[in-house]
Amino acid sequence: MTDRTILVIGTYDTKNDELAYVAERIASQGGGVLSMDVSVLGDPEDPCDISKHDVARAAGSTIEEAIAAGDENHAMQIMARGAVALATELQRAGRMHGVLILGGSMGTDLALDVCQALPLGVPKYVVSTVAFSPIIPADRLSPDIQMILWAGGLYGLNAICKSSLSQAAGAVLGAARAVEAPAAERPxxxxxxxxxxxxxxxxxxxxxxxxxxxxxxxxxxxxxxxxxxxxxxxxxxxxxxxxxxxxxxxxxxxxxxxxxxxxxxxxxxxxxxxxxxxxxxxxxxxxxxxxxxxxxxxxxxxxxxxxxxxxxxxxxxxxxxxxxxxxxxxxxxxxxxxxxxxxxxxxxxxxxxxxxxxxxxxxxxxxxxxxxxxxxxxxxxxxxxxxxxxxxxxxxxxxxxxxxxxxxxxxxxxxx
Structure with a gap:
């Protein structure tokens, strides 16, 4: 039995080891994990709870259409639309209580859309190689987003990036357990x-x-x-x-x-x-x-x-x-x-x-x-x-x- 479930989003074709490590860290603390793959070209080593085909379908498209576009940016915007639709649906249904998203600049671009779509009080953690960078404009951020710099996280696991990932896993699960969401008591x-x-x-x-x-x-x-x-x-x-x-x-x-x-x-x-x-x-x-x-x-x-x-x-x-x-x-x-x-x-x-x-x-x-x-x-x-x-x-x-x-x-x- 788990008391809180975290939606973990990333490109499982290129970051499978890192995403699996985060999931293991959350599980080790008694949390549940729902995995969402937002890859386009490749496939994860093991099936995800929400496949890349599910994500593209939620955007009204297909992986084949994303690939045929021949443009990485266009393809990832399709995946961003699908990830937003599915994340909001899962949150409304009570199936997830926080989100943790890993990425470089492409994954962070998608992550910002997902975080803006989720309501205030849902823990939102983005582990990014471009966290705090001036390339992220203010109007792309959500009011309660949490960003962690993914030091040494460009390609593959190592002792340095594990430090960031493990902290993120504990932070999002702890936040999901501790959060006091805005209560409608007074205007x-x-x-x-x-x-x-x-x-x-x-x-x-x-x-x-x-x-x-x-x-x-x-x-x-x-x-x-x-x-x-x-x-x-x-x-x-x-x-x-x-x-x-x-x-x-x-x-x-x-x-x-x-x-x-x-x-x-x-x-x-x-x-x-x-x-x-x-x-x-x-x-x-x-x-x-x-x-x-x-x-x-x-x-x-x-x-x-x-x-x-x-x-x-x-x-x-x-x-x-x-x-x-x-x-x-x-x-x-x-x-x-x-x-x-x-x-x-x-x-x-x-x-x-x-x-x-x-x-x-x-x-x-x-x-x-x-x-x-x-x-x-x-x-x-x-x-x-x-x-x-x-x-x-x-x-x-x-x-x-x-x-x-x-x-x-x-x-x-x-x-x-």
């Missing part, structure tokens, strides 16, 4: 912010929203946080969002790697979730600590936050363009949107005497926000700094009105 407000040294409105808003019977999930808007926020919004996981930290949007527009993907500021609107939005920290552009600051930003105010991230200032013209982009992304929303503009500044260093204080830039941005935020978008100016209690009060006034008129539901979705 959730999704909020974006940064550390409290920069943005502090959550200190006012979180207890106030909790007093109103809501749970508050706050996402750190430094790339991965915004990605997770967008993925959960896309799945309809929030009753309302307070998207008050938008540096990832400015970073995306400026070409910084510190972004949350191309769909930032779009998913809540597509999912019909009411949005209260403010341009927190949209006066700065963030760069990775290892990046050279482009020459175009060399003569601007600069702040090294730590060894991982550093910031420079956006020009007035760049800030005008971000205002227009906010409007472009919010306008198609299928639920109400209310944009708040804090006239006193948009982050802690945007105050008189602080290094990012730029009255000209803030005025240019504010004027463009006034022009860009047209119906159906609602727009209000708040005569306060974003970190002042008056800003939080303005946000709560919009929220309370939406609760009163039913725009924000106080009911809990059964699938939240």
């Amino acid at each position: 959730v407000v999704g909020m974006t912010s940064l550390g409290s040294s920069c943005l502090r409105y959550m200190k006012f808003l979180k207890p106030a929203l909790e007093d109103r019977g809501f749970e508050v999930a706050i996402f750190h808007a430094t790339g991965m946080g915004g990605m997770a926020f967008e993925r959960i919004a896309r799945a309809g996981g929030f009753a309302c969002v307070m998207d008050f930290a938008l540096p990832e949007l400015g970073n995306l527009m400026a070409g910084s790697v510190v972004n949350a993907g191309q769909d930032r500021l779009t998913n809540a609107g597509r999912a019909g979730i009411p949005q209260i939005v403010a341009p927190g920290c949209l006066d700065l552009i963030d760069f990775a600590g290892w990046q050279d600051v482009p020459e175009a930003y060399a003569d601007r105010p600069f702040h090294a936050h730590n060894r991982l991230i550093k910031s420079s200032a956006l020009s007035p013209d760049e800030r005008r363009e971000t205002a227009r982009e906010i409007a472009r992304r919010l306008s198609p929303a299928t639920a109400p949107v209310h944009v708040l503009m804090p006239l006193g500044g948009v982050e802690e260093w945007d105050k008189p005497g602080e290094p990012a204080h730029d009255p000209e830039g803030l005025a240019a941005f504010t004027n463009e926000m006034r022009r860009a935020m047209q119906p159906p978008l609602a727009f209000s100016e708040v005569d306060a700094h974003i970190n002042h209690a008056a800003f939080a009060d303005a946000a709560l006034a919009v929220f309370d009105a939406w609760v009163a008129d039913g725009t924000v539901s106080t009911n809990v979705k059964a699938d939240a």
Whole structure:
């Protein structure tokens, strides 16, 4: 008898030994294994629970068609579609409780699709030769994905790669046993912010929203946080969002790697979730600590936050363009949107005497926000700094009105 079953996915024609080793490690701890082969050309040494033919069939294709395409990328996308369909079906049926996927760049490409398709709370472990690589964009990741670098794992078993594989086997089984999946007890407000040294409105808003019977999930808007926020919004996981930290949007527009993907500021609107939005920290552009600051930003105010991230200032013209982009992304929303503009500044260093204080830039941005935020978008100016209690009060006034008129539901979705 096993208490949890792990779906193990990989190309069994080229990685049979590694996948078999992982299965043995899971079994040695009392876990069950379902094996899925996503190979195309070859066959495993022993039959898998889910064959490559099953996978191709689930994608509406055949292995023969995948081979005939004559293109490895096209063939693996067929297998990815089939793996997604079968993994989600197995999870819904209660036949698996976590997934472990092994791969190089091809296998990782497939793994990212599978992990995005599975709901939050299902343990997702990817052992990859390209884990943490900059070739993996933020919008390909799922909110609770776990990635382990497969050191020495390109071809065949060895003592080094066994260390990674055995840890992954224990981690996914332990997670499947220990996980406390999101429970639908209170409606959730999704909020974006940064550390409290920069943005502090959550200190006012979180207890106030909790007093109103809501749970508050706050996402750190430094790339991965915004990605997770967008993925959960896309799945309809929030009753309302307070998207008050938008540096990832400015970073995306400026070409910084510190972004949350191309769909930032779009998913809540597509999912019909009411949005209260403010341009927190949209006066700065963030760069990775290892990046050279482009020459175009060399003569601007600069702040090294730590060894991982550093910031420079956006020009007035760049800030005008971000205002227009906010409007472009919010306008198609299928639920109400209310944009708040804090006239006193948009982050802690945007105050008189602080290094990012730029009255000209803030005025240019504010004027463009006034022009860009047209119906159906609602727009209000708040005569306060974003970190002042008056800003939080303005946000709560919009929220309370939406609760009163039913725009924000106080009911809990059964699938939240």
